[in-house]
Amino acid sequence: MSFFGKVRDTINLLKSVDLDQLAKVNEQIDLSEAMKTLGTLDERQLQGLMKMLKTKRTKKQHELPPVNGDFYNLDERLSPEQKKLQLKVREFMEKEVRPLANDYWNRAKFPMEIIEKFKELNITGVPYEGYGCPNLPFLMEGIIAQEIARVDVSISTFFGVHSGLAMGSIYLCGSEAQKQEWLPKMQKLEKIGAFGLTEPNVGSGVAGGLETTCRFDGENWILNGQKKWIGNATFADVIIIWARDVESNQVKGFLVKKENPGFKAEKMEDKMALRIVQNALITLNDCKIPESDRLQNANSFKDTANVLRMTRAGVAWQAVGCARGAYESALKYTKEREQFGRPIASYQLVQNHLVEMLSNLTAMQTLVFRLSEMQDQDMLTDEHASLAKVYCSMRTRDVVSRAREVMGGNGILLEYDVARFVADAEAIYSYEGTKEINSLIVGRAITGFSAFVS
Known part of the structure; x- marks a missing residue:
């Protein structure tokens, strides 16, 4: 193609730009002067200009693929009902949690207002049978955990502590009376749970090194010690406390209520992670727990x-x-x-x-x-x-x-x-x-x- 032929093609490309774009360009440069300058360009410069114009012209026509982290379409393995629940949780997190997550994370506060909204999802205690629980597969519990953490890990941790660790302790280790007392209310989020295992001096070594002790005085169990990093504990209604029996040296579990004498929960400050989660340092000072609040089927660390x-x-x-x-x-x-x-x-x-x-x-x-x-x-x-x-x-x-x-x-x-x-x-x-x-x-x-x- 001749040099002038390329100039002609370049002009035609310029003509193909929509009028709104040309008007905007004309506000900034003199198009007549620009056309004169066009005639002075060498072949290499003209080719570069044509390439740029073609790119700009086709940019709007290029449809980008959606943002989707499920590359292998694993969600397609869910049933229609399961998929519907997944999308319901996703919509809730996008609408109710994402707009406030950064603000609450930055201030290290918990958005208490979302608890009422969470109730409508009916996703607490997903894998448990009875007591108002959905009794869905463990797979759905995982899907729900993923969907919540996809927006905010702190809220997912709050939910996992309550629905998994606290409710799970009662479901697996509680008596039928204890299950009837707590699980229906916890499923509806009318009562919030926490789980107290880790201690200031004992993390990985809890299996054989719990420093928190319990002893039976003939009427009540007396708990002494401290627990650390206990999520939800600043506002939970019931905290599952694990302690070592000084007589048998076995680990036992207890349903400790926030109003129990001798129980104190102090919020932990200055965390760099999970700042929305309200972790607490719990102190138990001759905390009296009736036998009826001992988890009846928790008799060793195996439980x-x-x-x-x-x-x-x-x-x-x-x-x-x-x-x-x-x-x-x-x-x-x-x-x-x-x-x-x-x-x-x-x-x-x-x-x-x-x-x-x-x-x-x-x-x-x-x-x-x-x-x-x-x-x-x-x-x-x-x-x-x-x-x-x-x-x-x-x-x-x-x-x-x-x-x-x-x-x-x-x-x-x-x-x-x-x-x-x-x-x-x-x-x-x-x-x-x-x-x-x-x-x-x-x-x-x-x-x-x-x-x-x-």
Whole structure:
């Protein structure tokens, strides 16, 4: 094509730009002068101009794929009813929680107003049978945990502590009378629960080293000691307290009410993660508990471990939700953020980060789906739950780190959400068993040798 032919084609391209765009251009430059200048361009410059105009012209026609962290379409394995519930929870989190999450996280306050709204979802005590509970598969408990954590991990932790650890302790270890007294009210969120196991000096070593003690004086149980990191404890109506019987040296569980004499809960301050969760330091000073409030079927740490096994799968799902929220936030951002005249999602290095994030997320999702299937088939063991907790919490760390990476400086601002996911991933990494402790549980299962310090 001749030089003048290319000029003609370039002019035709300019004519194809819509009138509104031309009007805006004419406000800033003299188009007649611009056309004269066009005639002075060499062939290389004209080719560059034509390429730029074609790109601008076709930009609106390029439809981008939706932001979706379920790359393998695992949600399609849900029944229509299950899918409907999943979307109902997602809509609730997007509408009711996302707008306020950063503000409450920044102020380290809990949005008490959402408890009333949570009641309408009817998702508390999902896998339990009776007592007003939905009695759905454990898979749905995981899906719900993921959907809540996808928007905010703190709210997911509040929910997991209440519905999983507290209600689960009563469901597995309580007498029928205790279940009838507490579970229907807790299912309706009329009463809020907490779970007190970890202590100031005892975290990973709770199986044999609880410092909180209990003794029976003939009428009441007397509890003494402290518990630390107890989520929901500043406003919970009932706290499950685990203590070592000084006579038998066995672990027992108790239903401790906030009004019990000798019970004190102090809010923990200055956390860098899960700031919405109201963690407390609990002090028990000759706290009197009647025999009727001792969990009747909790007689050793094995009973405590049964509760932890059931809920540890939920923590793995929380990690997946955290990773998904960070990935989807980062993907959306990279499609909208432009540098050097193009969305940063169009650059190779950014796409590499996104694919690494999606790879980790997809592997985690397939793992927890299978984990919950095994739980529903009554095949779940300690090592199965521990492997999921180890892997998902590690990979979540990597996902949130890359999400923060592709967002540059904006990645540390709360308004883009990823900063909150980065911080909260650190808490997931540690609670419900550290990476090291869960690794030893899996290691013992696959080698036949226990590497725990005796």
